[in-house]
Amino acid sequence: xxxxxxxxxxxxxxxxxxxxxxxxxxxxxxxxxxxxxxxxxxxxxxxxxxxxxxxxxxxxxxxxxxxxxxxxxxxxxxxxxxxxxxxxxxxxxxxxxxxxxxxxxxxxxxxxxxxxxxxxxxxxxxxxxxxxxxxxxxxxxx
Numbered sequence: 025x026x027x028x029x030x031x032x033x034x035x036x037x038x039x040x041x042x043x044x045x046x047x048x049x050x051x052x053x054x055x056x057x058x059x060x061x062x063x064x065x066x067x068x069x070x071x072x073x074x075x076x077x078x079x080x081x082x083x084x085x086x087x088x089x090x091x092x093x094x095x096x097x098x099x100x101x102x103x104x105x106x107x108x109x110x111x112x113x114x115x116x117x118x119x120x121x122x123x124x125x126x127x128x129x130x131x132x133x134x135x136x137x138x139x140x141x142x143x144x145x146x147x148x149x150x151x152x153x154x155x156x157x158x159x160x161x162x163x164x165x166x
Contacts (some may be wrong), residue, residue: 053084097147104150108127109135 057065069079096109113127120127 025096097151100150101143101147104146105139108139108143108146112139 065080066076069076073080074082113132116131116135119125
């Protein structure tokens with residue numbers, strides 16, 4: 025004989041076990057696979073030590089959340105890095121020259137590394153600002 029389950033009180037600090045386990049997931053995605061494809065997918069999930077559902081969910085969400093590489097964004101990032109490097113090299117060289125010193129190779133590498141570290145973020149910000157201005161001006165966005 026099974027005991028009736030008492031629902032948790034509304035003031036309970038922890039959610040019901042089923043809701044916590046499901047993470048409020050209520051939708052299902054279905055697909056058809058050949059037996060060979062199913063074996064591949066099951067093997068991949070097993071290799072990662074995950075259930076098939078967990079592996080499929082993580083793989084689908086990772087792919088969905090990835091930003092595709094935009095060639096314009098990548099070119100703009102390289103242009104931003106080149107601009108950063110040139111301006112900083114000119115400035116550092118001028119400062120070193122004013123002090124009667126030479127620019128050290130480590131300083132050049134540091135400038136390059138800083139440019140590489142921030143180029144994509146700066147390019148995205150520049151594009152975001154541009155499209156915000158275009159939107160504010162009432163011009164149709166592409």
